[in-house]
Amino acid sequence: MAITEDRVRTFDSTSPATGEVVGTFPVDGPEEVAAAVARAREAAAGWAGLGFDGRRRALLAYKALLVRRTDELVALVHRENGKPDADALIEVLMIVEHLDWAARNAARVLGRRRARGNLVLANHAASVEYQPLGVVGVIGPWNYPVFTPLGSIAYALAAGNAVVFKPSELTPAVGCLLADTFAEAVPAHPVLQVVTGDGATGHALCLAGVDKVALTGSPATGRQVMAACAERLTPVVLELGGKDAMIVDADADLDAAADQAVWGGMANAGQTCLAVERVYVVDPVYDRFLAKLVERAARIRPGGGPGADFGPITLPRQLEIIQRHLDDAFARGARALVGGPDAVRPPYVDPVVLVDVPPDALVMREETFGPVLPVTRARDADHAVALANANPYGLGAAVFAGRRALRIARALRSGMTSVNSVLTFAGMPSLPLGGVGESGFGRIHGPDGLREFARSKAITRQRFPLPFPMQSFDRPGYVLPAVKRAMKLRHGRAPRR
Numbered sequence: 204m205a206i207t208e209d210r211v212r213t214f215d216s217t218s219p220a221t222g223e224v225v226g227t228f229p230v231d232g233p234e235e236v237a238a239a240v241a242r243a244r245e246a247a248a249g250w251a252g253l254g255f256d257g258r259r260r261a262l263l264a265y266k267a268l269l270v271r272r273t274d275e276l277v278a279l280v281h282r283e284n285g286k287p288d289a290d291a292l293i294e295v296l297m298i299v300e301h302l303d304w305a306a307r308n309a310a311r312v313l314g315r316r317r318a319r320g321n322l323v324l325a326n327h328a329a330s331v332e333y334q335p336l337g338v339v340g341v342i343g344p345w346n347y348p349v350f351t352p353l354g355s356i357a358y359a360l361a362a363g364n365a366v367v368f369k370p371s372e373l374t375p376a377v378g379c380l381l382a383d384t385f386a387e388a389v390p391a392h393p394v395l396q397v398v399t400g401d402g403a404t405g406h407a408l409c410l411a412g413v414d415k416v417a418l419t420g421s422p423a424t425g426r427q428v429m430a431a432c433a434e435r436l437t438p439v440v441l442e443l444g445g446k447d448a449m450i451v452d453a454d455a456d457l458d459a460a461a462d463q464a465v466w467g468g469m470a471n472a473g474q475t476c477l478a479v480e481r482v483y484v485v486d487p488v489y490d491r492f493l494a495k496l497v498e499r500a501a502r503i504r505p506g507g508g509p510g511a512d513f514g515p516i517t518l519p520r521q522l523e524i525i526q527r528h529l530d531d532a533f534a535r536g537a538r539a540l541v542g543g544p545d546a547v548r549p550p551y552v553d554p555v556v557l558v559d560v561p562p563d564a565l566v567m568r569e570e571t572f573g574p575v576l577p578v579t580r581a582r583d584a585d586h587a588v589a590l591a592n593a594n595p596y597g598l599g600a601a602v603f604a605g606r607r608a609l610r611i612a613r614a615l616r617s618g619m620t621s622v623n624s625v626l627t628f629a630g631m632p633s634l635p636l637g638g639v640g641e642s643g644f645g646r647i648h649g650p651d652g653l654r655e656f657a658r659s660k661a662i663t664r665q666r667f668p669l670p671f672p673m674q675s676f677d678r679p680g681y682v683l684p685a686v687k688r689a690m691k692l693r694h695g696r697a698p699r700r
Protein backbone atom coordinates (compact mmCIF):
# COMPACT_ATOMS: atom_id res chain seq x y z
CA MET A 204 0.00 0.00 0.00
CA ALA A 205 1.70 3.22 -1.18
CA ILE A 206 0.58 6.07 1.10
CA THR A 207 0.63 9.71 0.00
CA GLU A 208 0.90 12.34 2.74
CA ASP A 209 -1.48 15.18 1.78
CA ARG A 210 -3.94 16.89 4.10
CA VAL A 211 -5.93 13.68 3.87
CA ARG A 212 -3.75 10.59 3.88
CA THR A 213 -4.56 8.35 0.93
CA PHE A 214 -3.39 5.11 -0.63
CA ASP A 215 -3.55 3.66 -4.12
CA SER A 216 -5.02 0.34 -5.07
CA THR A 217 -3.26 -1.18 -8.08
CA SER A 218 -3.83 -4.01 -10.52
CA PRO A 219 -1.64 -7.00 -9.60
CA ALA A 220 -1.30 -7.93 -13.28
CA THR A 221 -0.30 -4.54 -14.71
CA GLY A 222 0.50 -2.25 -11.78
CA GLU A 223 -2.05 0.27 -13.12
CA VAL A 224 -3.70 2.42 -10.40
CA VAL A 225 -7.32 1.34 -9.96
CA GLY A 226 -8.28 3.97 -7.40
CA THR A 227 -7.12 6.23 -4.56
CA PHE A 228 -8.73 5.95 -1.15
CA PRO A 229 -8.47 7.66 2.24
CA VAL A 230 -6.54 6.02 5.05
CA ASP A 231 -9.22 6.20 7.71
CA GLY A 232 -7.98 6.56 11.28
CA PRO A 233 -9.78 6.23 14.63
CA GLU A 234 -11.71 9.51 14.13
CA GLU A 235 -13.09 8.60 10.70
CA VAL A 236 -13.90 5.10 11.92
CA ALA A 237 -15.73 6.50 14.96
CA ALA A 238 -17.73 8.82 12.67
CA ALA A 239 -18.69 5.88 10.42
CA VAL A 240 -19.78 3.85 13.45
CA ALA A 241 -21.85 6.83 14.67
CA ARG A 242 -23.54 7.16 11.24
CA ALA A 243 -24.25 3.43 11.23
CA ARG A 244 -25.63 3.52 14.75
CA GLU A 245 -27.96 6.37 13.88
CA ALA A 246 -29.25 4.47 10.86
CA ALA A 247 -29.52 1.17 12.77
CA ALA A 248 -32.65 2.16 14.68
CA GLY A 249 -34.67 2.87 11.52
CA TRP A 250 -33.38 -0.33 9.90
CA ALA A 251 -34.31 -2.46 12.92
CA GLY A 252 -37.70 -0.71 12.94
CA LEU A 253 -38.35 -1.75 9.33
CA GLY A 254 -38.97 -5.28 10.56
CA PHE A 255 -38.20 -8.45 8.68
CA ASP A 256 -40.58 -7.67 5.85
CA GLY A 257 -39.23 -4.19 5.16
CA ARG A 258 -35.65 -5.40 5.31
CA ARG A 259 -36.46 -8.30 2.99
CA ARG A 260 -37.73 -5.86 0.37
CA ALA A 261 -34.70 -3.56 0.81
CA LEU A 262 -32.20 -6.42 0.56
CA LEU A 263 -33.91 -7.86 -2.51
CA ALA A 264 -33.71 -4.41 -4.14
CA TYR A 265 -29.98 -4.38 -3.32
CA LYS A 266 -29.59 -7.85 -4.80
CA ALA A 267 -31.38 -6.83 -8.00
CA LEU A 268 -29.19 -3.74 -8.46
CA LEU A 269 -26.02 -5.76 -7.85
CA VAL A 270 -27.17 -8.26 -10.46
CA ARG A 271 -27.83 -5.48 -12.97
CA ARG A 272 -24.27 -4.27 -12.26
CA THR A 273 -22.71 -7.71 -12.73
CA ASP A 274 -20.56 -6.69 -15.71
CA GLU A 275 -19.19 -3.61 -13.94
CA LEU A 276 -18.51 -5.61 -10.78
CA VAL A 277 -16.83 -8.47 -12.64
CA ALA A 278 -14.62 -6.07 -14.60
CA LEU A 279 -13.59 -4.26 -11.41
CA VAL A 280 -12.78 -7.50 -9.57
CA HIS A 281 -10.67 -8.54 -12.57
CA ARG A 282 -8.77 -5.25 -12.57
CA GLU A 283 -8.24 -4.90 -8.84
CA ASN A 284 -7.79 -8.53 -7.74
CA GLY A 285 -6.42 -9.96 -10.99
CA LYS A 286 -8.65 -13.03 -11.25
CA PRO A 287 -10.18 -13.93 -14.65
CA ASP A 288 -13.72 -12.74 -15.40
CA ALA A 289 -15.05 -16.29 -15.03
CA ASP A 290 -13.83 -16.57 -11.42
CA ALA A 291 -15.23 -13.12 -10.62
CA LEU A 292 -18.59 -14.07 -12.11
CA ILE A 293 -18.73 -17.24 -9.98
CA GLU A 294 -18.27 -15.03 -6.88
CA VAL A 295 -21.17 -12.82 -7.91
CA LEU A 296 -23.41 -15.78 -8.77
CA MET A 297 -22.77 -17.38 -5.39
CA ILE A 298 -23.32 -14.28 -3.29
CA VAL A 299 -26.57 -13.40 -5.06
CA GLU A 300 -27.98 -16.70 -3.80
CA HIS A 301 -26.87 -15.85 -0.25
CA LEU A 302 -28.37 -12.36 -0.35
CA ASP A 303 -31.65 -13.81 -1.56
CA TRP A 304 -31.68 -16.54 1.10
CA ALA A 305 -30.76 -14.24 3.98
CA ALA A 306 -33.43 -11.72 2.96
CA ARG A 307 -36.15 -14.35 2.60
CA ASN A 308 -35.34 -16.51 5.62
CA ALA A 309 -34.49 -14.03 8.38
CA ALA A 310 -38.07 -13.84 9.67
CA ARG A 311 -38.44 -17.62 9.84
CA VAL A 312 -35.11 -18.15 11.61
CA LEU A 313 -35.01 -15.12 13.89
CA GLY A 314 -38.67 -14.22 14.41
CA ARG A 315 -40.50 -14.67 17.69
CA ARG A 316 -41.70 -18.16 18.42
CA ARG A 317 -43.28 -19.91 21.34
CA ALA A 318 -41.15 -22.12 23.54
CA ARG A 319 -42.50 -25.13 25.41
CA GLY A 320 -42.99 -24.63 29.13
CA ASN A 321 -42.34 -27.28 31.76
CA LEU A 322 -44.37 -28.82 34.55
CA VAL A 323 -42.99 -26.68 37.38
CA LEU A 324 -43.68 -23.45 35.49
CA ALA A 325 -46.86 -24.62 33.78
CA ASN A 326 -48.55 -21.29 34.56
CA HIS A 327 -46.06 -19.37 32.36
CA ALA A 328 -46.04 -18.89 28.60
CA ALA A 329 -42.61 -18.56 26.98
CA SER A 330 -41.17 -17.22 23.75
CA VAL A 331 -37.79 -16.64 22.16
CA GLU A 332 -36.76 -14.21 19.45
CA TYR A 333 -33.46 -13.02 17.98
CA GLN A 334 -32.86 -9.29 18.13
CA PRO A 335 -30.23 -7.29 16.22
CA LEU A 336 -26.92 -6.59 17.94
CA GLY A 337 -26.70 -2.99 16.68
CA VAL A 338 -23.61 -2.21 14.60
CA VAL A 339 -21.40 -4.99 13.20
CA GLY A 340 -17.84 -4.33 12.00
CA VAL A 341 -17.00 -6.47 8.96
CA ILE A 342 -13.32 -6.76 7.99
CA GLY A 343 -12.75 -8.42 4.63
CA PRO A 344 -9.92 -10.11 2.71
CA TRP A 345 -8.90 -9.55 -0.91
CA ASN A 346 -9.12 -13.07 -2.33
CA TYR A 347 -12.92 -13.10 -2.76
CA PRO A 348 -13.63 -9.37 -2.40
CA VAL A 349 -17.35 -9.77 -3.22
CA PHE A 350 -18.26 -13.18 -1.84
CA THR A 351 -16.48 -13.15 1.51
CA PRO A 352 -17.47 -9.77 2.96
CA LEU A 353 -21.04 -10.01 1.66
CA GLY A 354 -21.24 -13.46 3.30
CA SER A 355 -21.16 -11.59 6.61
CA ILE A 356 -22.78 -8.30 5.51
CA ALA A 357 -25.90 -9.90 3.97
CA TYR A 358 -26.62 -11.95 7.08
CA ALA A 359 -25.82 -9.10 9.50
CA LEU A 360 -28.14 -6.71 7.61
CA ALA A 361 -30.91 -9.30 7.31
CA ALA A 362 -30.73 -9.80 11.07
CA GLY A 363 -31.45 -6.08 11.50
CA ASN A 364 -27.97 -4.66 12.13
CA ALA A 365 -26.11 -1.79 10.55
CA VAL A 366 -22.61 -2.58 9.23
CA VAL A 367 -19.32 -0.73 9.05
CA PHE A 368 -17.28 -2.53 6.41
CA LYS A 369 -13.52 -2.33 6.01
CA PRO A 370 -12.53 -3.98 2.74
CA SER A 371 -8.99 -5.27 2.25
CA GLU A 372 -6.48 -2.56 1.35
CA LEU A 373 -5.88 -4.58 -1.83
CA THR A 374 -9.52 -4.38 -2.99
CA PRO A 375 -11.04 -1.13 -1.66
CA ALA A 376 -12.60 -0.19 -5.01
CA VAL A 377 -14.67 -3.38 -5.03
CA GLY A 378 -15.66 -2.74 -1.38
CA CYS A 379 -16.79 0.81 -2.20
CA LEU A 380 -18.78 -0.37 -5.23
CA LEU A 381 -20.64 -2.87 -3.01
CA ALA A 382 -21.49 -0.13 -0.52
CA ASP A 383 -22.34 2.51 -3.16
CA THR A 384 -24.73 0.05 -4.77
CA PHE A 385 -26.44 -0.49 -1.43
CA ALA A 386 -26.73 3.28 -0.90
CA GLU A 387 -28.35 3.61 -4.31
CA ALA A 388 -30.75 0.70 -3.83
CA VAL A 389 -31.73 1.59 -0.24
CA PRO A 390 -31.25 5.38 0.01
CA ALA A 391 -33.45 5.83 3.08
CA HIS A 392 -31.30 3.59 5.27
CA PRO A 393 -27.54 4.28 5.25
CA VAL A 394 -26.78 1.08 7.16
CA LEU A 395 -23.79 -0.01 5.10
CA GLN A 396 -20.88 2.33 5.82
CA VAL A 397 -17.36 1.85 4.47
CA VAL A 398 -13.98 2.75 5.94
CA THR A 399 -10.76 2.20 3.98
CA GLY A 400 -7.17 1.58 4.99
CA ASP A 401 -4.95 -1.29 6.10
CA GLY A 402 -4.70 -3.24 9.36
CA ALA A 403 -4.52 -0.05 11.42
CA THR A 404 -7.99 0.96 10.18
CA GLY A 405 -9.25 -2.55 11.00
CA HIS A 406 -7.71 -2.24 14.46
CA ALA A 407 -9.50 1.09 14.98
CA LEU A 408 -12.78 -0.60 14.02
CA CYS A 409 -12.19 -3.28 16.67
CA LEU A 410 -11.82 -0.54 19.29
CA ALA A 411 -14.70 1.63 18.07
CA GLY A 412 -17.44 0.20 20.26
CA VAL A 413 -19.17 -1.89 17.60
CA ASP A 414 -21.36 -4.72 18.87
CA LYS A 415 -19.55 -7.51 17.02
CA VAL A 416 -16.60 -7.87 14.68
CA ALA A 417 -16.70 -10.36 11.79
CA LEU A 418 -13.23 -10.94 10.36
CA THR A 419 -12.37 -12.99 7.32
CA GLY A 420 -8.60 -13.18 7.13
CA SER A 421 -5.51 -15.02 8.32
CA PRO A 422 -5.10 -16.70 11.74
CA ALA A 423 -2.44 -14.10 12.68
CA THR A 424 -4.94 -11.28 12.09
CA GLY A 425 -7.60 -13.32 13.90
CA ARG A 426 -5.45 -13.32 17.03
CA GLN A 427 -4.88 -9.54 16.81
CA VAL A 428 -8.57 -8.84 16.25
CA MET A 429 -9.60 -11.03 19.17
CA ALA A 430 -7.03 -9.40 21.45
CA ALA A 431 -8.18 -5.89 20.48
CA CYS A 432 -11.86 -6.82 20.89
CA ALA A 433 -11.17 -8.31 24.33
CA GLU A 434 -10.68 -4.79 25.67
CA ARG A 435 -14.40 -3.98 25.36
CA LEU A 436 -15.64 -7.59 25.44
CA THR A 437 -16.73 -7.11 21.82
CA PRO A 438 -17.68 -10.56 20.49
CA VAL A 439 -15.98 -11.83 17.34
CA VAL A 440 -16.62 -14.30 14.54
CA LEU A 441 -13.39 -15.41 12.88
CA GLU A 442 -13.36 -16.94 9.39
CA LEU A 443 -9.67 -17.73 8.98
CA GLY A 444 -7.36 -19.70 6.71
CA GLY A 445 -7.38 -23.35 5.76
CA LYS A 446 -5.26 -26.27 4.62
CA ASP A 447 -8.11 -28.30 3.20
CA ALA A 448 -7.63 -31.95 2.41
CA MET A 449 -9.21 -34.07 -0.32
CA ILE A 450 -9.50 -37.82 0.18
CA VAL A 451 -9.79 -40.20 -2.78
CA ASP A 452 -11.03 -43.67 -1.81
CA ALA A 453 -10.73 -46.91 -3.79
CA ASP A 454 -14.22 -46.80 -5.31
CA ALA A 455 -14.09 -43.11 -6.34
CA ASP A 456 -14.74 -41.82 -9.85
CA LEU A 457 -11.09 -41.03 -10.56
CA ASP A 458 -11.74 -38.76 -13.56
CA ALA A 459 -14.09 -36.60 -11.51
CA ALA A 460 -11.69 -36.61 -8.55
CA ALA A 461 -8.74 -35.53 -10.71
CA ASP A 462 -10.78 -32.83 -12.43
CA GLN A 463 -12.02 -31.43 -9.11
CA ALA A 464 -8.61 -31.64 -7.43
CA VAL A 465 -7.12 -29.46 -10.16
CA TRP A 466 -9.99 -26.99 -10.09
CA GLY A 467 -10.26 -26.95 -6.27
CA GLY A 468 -6.52 -26.51 -5.88
CA MET A 469 -5.74 -24.12 -8.70
CA ALA A 470 -8.79 -22.00 -9.53
CA ASN A 471 -8.16 -18.39 -8.48
CA ALA A 472 -4.43 -19.37 -8.49
CA GLY A 473 -5.04 -21.39 -5.31
CA GLN A 474 -5.85 -18.19 -3.42
CA THR A 475 -8.97 -19.65 -1.84
CA CYS A 476 -9.40 -20.26 1.87
CA LEU A 477 -11.24 -23.45 0.91
CA ALA A 478 -8.75 -24.49 -1.79
CA VAL A 479 -7.69 -28.13 -1.95
CA GLU A 480 -4.16 -27.88 -0.49
CA ARG A 481 -3.50 -31.57 0.27
CA VAL A 482 -4.65 -34.72 -1.55
CA TYR A 483 -4.62 -38.16 0.12
CA VAL A 484 -5.24 -41.12 -2.18
CA VAL A 485 -5.63 -44.75 -1.07
CA ASP A 486 -2.98 -47.13 -2.34
CA PRO A 487 -5.02 -49.24 -4.83
CA VAL A 488 -5.93 -46.20 -6.98
CA TYR A 489 -2.96 -43.91 -6.26
CA ASP A 490 -1.06 -44.43 -9.53
CA ARG A 491 -4.15 -44.22 -11.74
CA PHE A 492 -5.41 -41.07 -9.99
CA LEU A 493 -1.99 -39.43 -10.21
CA ALA A 494 -1.72 -40.05 -13.96
CA LYS A 495 -5.12 -38.38 -14.51
CA LEU A 496 -4.24 -35.47 -12.23
CA VAL A 497 -0.90 -34.82 -13.91
CA GLU A 498 -2.45 -34.91 -17.36
CA ARG A 499 -5.03 -32.28 -16.36
CA ALA A 500 -2.76 -30.01 -14.29
CA ALA A 501 -0.16 -29.88 -17.10
CA ARG A 502 -2.82 -28.41 -19.42
CA ILE A 503 -3.77 -25.30 -17.43
CA ARG A 504 -2.03 -21.93 -17.69
CA PRO A 505 -1.96 -18.71 -15.67
CA GLY A 506 -2.07 -15.32 -17.35
CA GLY A 507 -3.70 -11.91 -17.60
CA GLY A 508 -5.61 -12.45 -20.86
CA PRO A 509 -9.10 -13.80 -21.47
CA GLY A 510 -7.83 -17.32 -22.27
CA ALA A 511 -6.00 -17.79 -18.94
CA ASP A 512 -7.19 -20.48 -16.52
CA PHE A 513 -6.19 -18.41 -13.53
CA GLY A 514 -4.65 -15.03 -12.85
CA PRO A 515 -1.69 -13.57 -11.00
CA ILE A 516 -0.88 -13.85 -7.31
CA THR A 517 -2.65 -10.81 -5.89
CA LEU A 518 -0.47 -10.22 -2.83
CA PRO A 519 3.19 -9.76 -3.87
CA ARG A 520 4.61 -11.16 -0.61
CA GLN A 521 2.61 -14.36 -1.15
CA LEU A 522 5.01 -15.17 -4.01
CA GLU A 523 7.82 -15.46 -1.45
CA ILE A 524 5.72 -17.79 0.72
CA ILE A 525 4.93 -20.05 -2.25
CA GLN A 526 8.62 -20.10 -3.23
CA ARG A 527 9.60 -20.93 0.37
CA HIS A 528 7.11 -23.81 0.48
CA LEU A 529 8.45 -25.20 -2.81
CA ASP A 530 12.13 -24.84 -1.80
CA ASP A 531 11.44 -26.50 1.54
CA ALA A 532 9.55 -29.39 -0.11
CA PHE A 533 12.35 -30.04 -2.64
CA ALA A 534 15.00 -29.82 0.12
CA ARG A 535 13.07 -32.55 1.97
CA GLY A 536 13.03 -34.88 -1.04
CA ALA A 537 9.76 -33.98 -2.78
CA ARG A 538 9.48 -34.48 -6.54
CA ALA A 539 7.45 -32.34 -8.95
CA LEU A 540 5.42 -34.18 -11.59
CA VAL A 541 4.08 -30.89 -12.98
CA GLY A 542 5.97 -27.59 -12.66
CA GLY A 543 9.10 -27.36 -10.56
CA PRO A 544 11.39 -25.10 -8.52
CA ASP A 545 11.04 -22.27 -11.06
CA ALA A 546 7.22 -22.29 -11.14
CA VAL A 547 7.13 -18.85 -9.49
CA ARG A 548 7.32 -16.25 -12.30
CA PRO A 549 6.07 -13.00 -10.72
CA PRO A 550 3.25 -12.11 -10.75
CA TYR A 551 2.25 -15.63 -11.90
CA VAL A 552 2.83 -19.12 -10.54
CA ASP A 553 2.60 -22.15 -12.84
CA PRO A 554 0.70 -25.24 -11.66
CA VAL A 555 2.75 -27.60 -9.47
CA VAL A 556 1.93 -31.21 -8.54
CA LEU A 557 4.19 -32.64 -5.83
CA VAL A 558 4.72 -36.21 -4.59
CA ASP A 559 6.94 -37.76 -1.89
CA VAL A 560 6.39 -34.74 0.36
CA PRO A 561 7.06 -35.52 4.04
CA PRO A 562 4.22 -34.57 6.41
CA ASP A 563 6.36 -32.02 8.26
CA ALA A 564 7.11 -30.01 5.09
CA LEU A 565 5.78 -26.43 5.10
CA VAL A 566 3.59 -27.17 2.09
CA MET A 567 1.81 -29.86 4.13
CA ARG A 568 1.40 -27.78 7.30
CA GLU A 569 0.86 -24.14 6.39
CA GLU A 570 -1.48 -22.35 4.00
CA THR A 571 0.36 -22.06 0.64
CA PHE A 572 -2.28 -19.97 -1.18
CA GLY A 573 -0.85 -20.91 -4.56
CA PRO A 574 -1.57 -23.44 -7.36
CA VAL A 575 0.42 -26.21 -5.63
CA LEU A 576 -1.01 -29.70 -5.02
CA PRO A 577 0.92 -32.16 -2.83
CA VAL A 578 -0.39 -35.73 -3.30
CA THR A 579 0.18 -38.38 -0.63
CA ARG A 580 -0.39 -42.15 -0.73
CA ALA A 581 -2.50 -43.55 2.14
CA ARG A 582 -2.90 -47.23 3.13
CA ASP A 583 -6.69 -47.00 3.31
CA ALA A 584 -9.49 -44.53 4.04
CA ASP A 585 -8.89 -44.53 7.82
CA HIS A 586 -5.22 -43.78 7.28
CA ALA A 587 -6.16 -40.96 4.87
CA VAL A 588 -8.51 -39.45 7.46
CA ALA A 589 -5.83 -39.65 10.17
CA LEU A 590 -3.32 -37.90 7.90
CA ALA A 591 -5.85 -35.25 6.88
CA ASN A 592 -6.84 -34.55 10.48
CA ALA A 593 -3.22 -34.17 11.68
CA ASN A 594 -3.23 -30.45 10.94
CA PRO A 595 -4.13 -27.46 13.13
CA TYR A 596 -6.43 -25.98 10.46
CA GLY A 597 -9.96 -27.32 9.98
CA LEU A 598 -11.96 -25.29 7.47
CA GLY A 599 -13.36 -27.42 4.61
CA ALA A 600 -12.59 -30.81 3.07
CA ALA A 601 -13.62 -32.99 0.14
CA VAL A 602 -14.15 -36.72 -0.26
CA PHE A 603 -14.31 -38.70 -3.48
CA ALA A 604 -15.69 -42.10 -2.59
CA GLY A 605 -18.61 -44.47 -2.99
CA ARG A 606 -19.64 -46.75 -0.16
CA ARG A 607 -17.65 -45.11 2.65
CA ALA A 608 -18.17 -41.50 1.56
CA LEU A 609 -20.44 -40.33 4.36
CA ARG A 610 -18.42 -42.08 7.07
CA ILE A 611 -15.23 -40.38 5.83
CA ALA A 612 -16.96 -37.01 5.50
CA ARG A 613 -18.16 -37.17 9.10
CA ALA A 614 -14.77 -38.29 10.45
CA LEU A 615 -12.91 -35.35 8.92
CA ARG A 616 -12.12 -32.56 11.40
CA SER A 617 -13.54 -29.66 9.41
CA GLY A 618 -16.48 -27.29 9.48
CA MET A 619 -17.70 -28.47 6.06
CA THR A 620 -17.05 -31.43 3.77
CA SER A 621 -18.29 -31.97 0.22
CA VAL A 622 -18.71 -35.46 -1.23
CA ASN A 623 -17.83 -36.04 -4.90
CA SER A 624 -17.32 -32.30 -5.51
CA VAL A 625 -15.27 -29.46 -4.04
CA LEU A 626 -16.39 -26.30 -2.22
CA THR A 627 -20.08 -26.96 -2.89
CA PHE A 628 -21.11 -26.08 0.66
CA ALA A 629 -19.97 -22.45 0.18
CA GLY A 630 -22.60 -21.90 -2.51
CA MET A 631 -25.45 -23.46 -0.53
CA PRO A 632 -27.01 -20.67 1.53
CA SER A 633 -28.91 -22.97 3.88
CA LEU A 634 -25.63 -24.42 5.22
CA PRO A 635 -23.36 -22.85 7.84
CA LEU A 636 -19.76 -22.01 6.95
CA GLY A 637 -16.88 -21.77 9.41
CA GLY A 638 -13.92 -23.62 10.77
CA VAL A 639 -12.34 -25.28 13.78
CA GLY A 640 -8.88 -24.79 15.29
CA GLU A 641 -6.67 -22.35 13.38
CA SER A 642 -9.49 -21.83 10.88
CA GLY A 643 -11.44 -19.84 13.45
CA PHE A 644 -14.84 -20.13 15.08
CA GLY A 645 -18.40 -18.94 14.70
CA ARG A 646 -20.46 -19.43 11.56
CA ILE A 647 -21.64 -17.35 8.64
CA HIS A 648 -24.33 -18.43 6.10
CA GLY A 649 -27.53 -20.30 6.82
CA PRO A 650 -29.60 -20.13 10.00
CA ASP A 651 -26.43 -20.24 12.15
CA GLY A 652 -25.08 -17.30 10.17
CA LEU A 653 -28.20 -15.25 10.86
CA ARG A 654 -28.09 -16.09 14.57
CA GLU A 655 -24.39 -15.19 14.68
CA PHE A 656 -25.47 -11.56 14.17
CA ALA A 657 -28.33 -11.55 16.67
CA ARG A 658 -28.85 -12.00 20.36
CA SER A 659 -31.44 -14.39 21.66
CA LYS A 660 -34.08 -12.80 23.79
CA ALA A 661 -36.11 -15.05 26.07
CA ILE A 662 -39.44 -13.88 27.52
CA THR A 663 -41.71 -15.61 30.01
CA ARG A 664 -45.20 -14.36 30.80
CA GLN A 665 -47.14 -15.54 33.84
CA ARG A 666 -50.59 -16.50 32.60
CA PHE A 667 -52.14 -17.00 36.08
CA PRO A 668 -50.73 -17.06 39.62
CA LEU A 669 -50.34 -20.36 41.45
CA PRO A 670 -52.16 -20.71 44.80
CA PHE A 671 -48.82 -21.84 46.36
CA PRO A 672 -46.07 -19.52 45.05
CA MET A 673 -42.55 -20.89 45.17
CA GLN A 674 -40.65 -17.67 44.47
CA SER A 675 -41.87 -15.66 47.42
CA PHE A 676 -40.84 -15.01 51.01
CA ASP A 677 -44.53 -15.64 51.82
CA ARG A 678 -44.24 -19.23 50.56
CA PRO A 679 -46.23 -21.57 52.83
CA GLY A 680 -44.05 -24.15 54.63
CA TYR A 681 -45.58 -27.18 52.86
CA VAL A 682 -44.65 -26.01 49.33
CA LEU A 683 -40.96 -26.98 49.09
CA PRO A 684 -41.31 -30.49 50.63
CA ALA A 685 -44.19 -31.15 48.21
CA VAL A 686 -42.12 -29.92 45.25
CA LYS A 687 -39.20 -32.05 46.42
CA ARG A 688 -41.38 -35.16 46.49
CA ALA A 689 -42.67 -34.37 43.01
CA MET A 690 -39.09 -33.88 41.73
CA LYS A 691 -38.00 -37.25 43.13
CA LEU A 692 -40.94 -38.96 41.50
CA ARG A 693 -40.33 -37.30 38.15
CA HIS A 694 -36.52 -37.26 37.89
CA GLY A 695 -35.13 -39.60 40.58
CA ARG A 696 -35.48 -42.95 38.83
CA ALA A 697 -32.52 -44.35 36.86
CA PRO A 698 -33.36 -44.87 33.17
CA ARG A 699 -34.41 -48.38 32.14
CA ARG A 700 -31.78 -50.11 30.03
Ligand code: NAD
Pocket residue numbers: 342343344345346347351369370371372400401402403404405406407409419420421422423424425427428441442443444445475476477518570598638642
Ligand atom coordinates in the same frame (compact mmCIF):
# COMPACT_ATOMS: atom_id res chain seq x y z
P1 NAD B 1 -5.26 -10.64 6.34
O1 NAD B 1 -5.46 -11.33 7.65
O2 NAD B 1 -3.91 -10.15 6.01
O3 NAD B 1 -6.23 -9.38 6.21
C1 NAD B 1 -7.63 -9.51 6.32
C2 NAD B 1 -8.22 -8.17 6.71
O4 NAD B 1 -7.83 -7.85 8.04
C3 NAD B 1 -7.74 -7.01 5.84
O5 NAD B 1 -8.83 -6.15 5.60
C4 NAD B 1 -6.70 -6.34 6.71
O6 NAD B 1 -6.52 -4.96 6.45
C5 NAD B 1 -7.30 -6.53 8.09
N1 NAD B 1 -6.33 -6.47 9.20
C6 NAD B 1 -5.01 -6.76 9.18
N2 NAD B 1 -4.48 -6.60 10.41
C7 NAD B 1 -5.50 -6.20 11.22
C8 NAD B 1 -5.58 -5.89 12.62
N3 NAD B 1 -4.53 -5.94 13.43
N4 NAD B 1 -6.79 -5.55 13.11
C9 NAD B 1 -7.89 -5.52 12.32
N5 NAD B 1 -7.85 -5.79 10.99
C10 NAD B 1 -6.67 -6.13 10.45
O7 NAD B 1 -5.80 -11.66 5.25
P2 NAD B 1 -5.81 -11.48 3.67
O8 NAD B 1 -4.41 -11.68 3.19
O9 NAD B 1 -6.54 -10.27 3.28
O10 NAD B 1 -6.72 -12.73 3.24
C11 NAD B 1 -6.22 -13.99 3.11
C12 NAD B 1 -6.54 -14.84 4.32
O11 NAD B 1 -7.95 -14.86 4.52
C13 NAD B 1 -6.15 -16.29 4.11
O12 NAD B 1 -5.62 -16.82 5.30
C14 NAD B 1 -7.47 -16.95 3.75
O13 NAD B 1 -7.50 -18.33 3.97
C15 NAD B 1 -8.40 -16.21 4.64
N6 NAD B 1 -9.78 -16.34 4.17
C16 NAD B 1 -10.66 -17.06 4.92
C17 NAD B 1 -11.97 -17.25 4.46
C18 NAD B 1 -12.98 -18.03 5.26
O14 NAD B 1 -14.15 -18.01 4.91
N7 NAD B 1 -12.61 -18.72 6.32
C19 NAD B 1 -12.36 -16.67 3.26
C20 NAD B 1 -11.44 -15.94 2.51
C21 NAD B 1 -10.15 -15.78 2.99
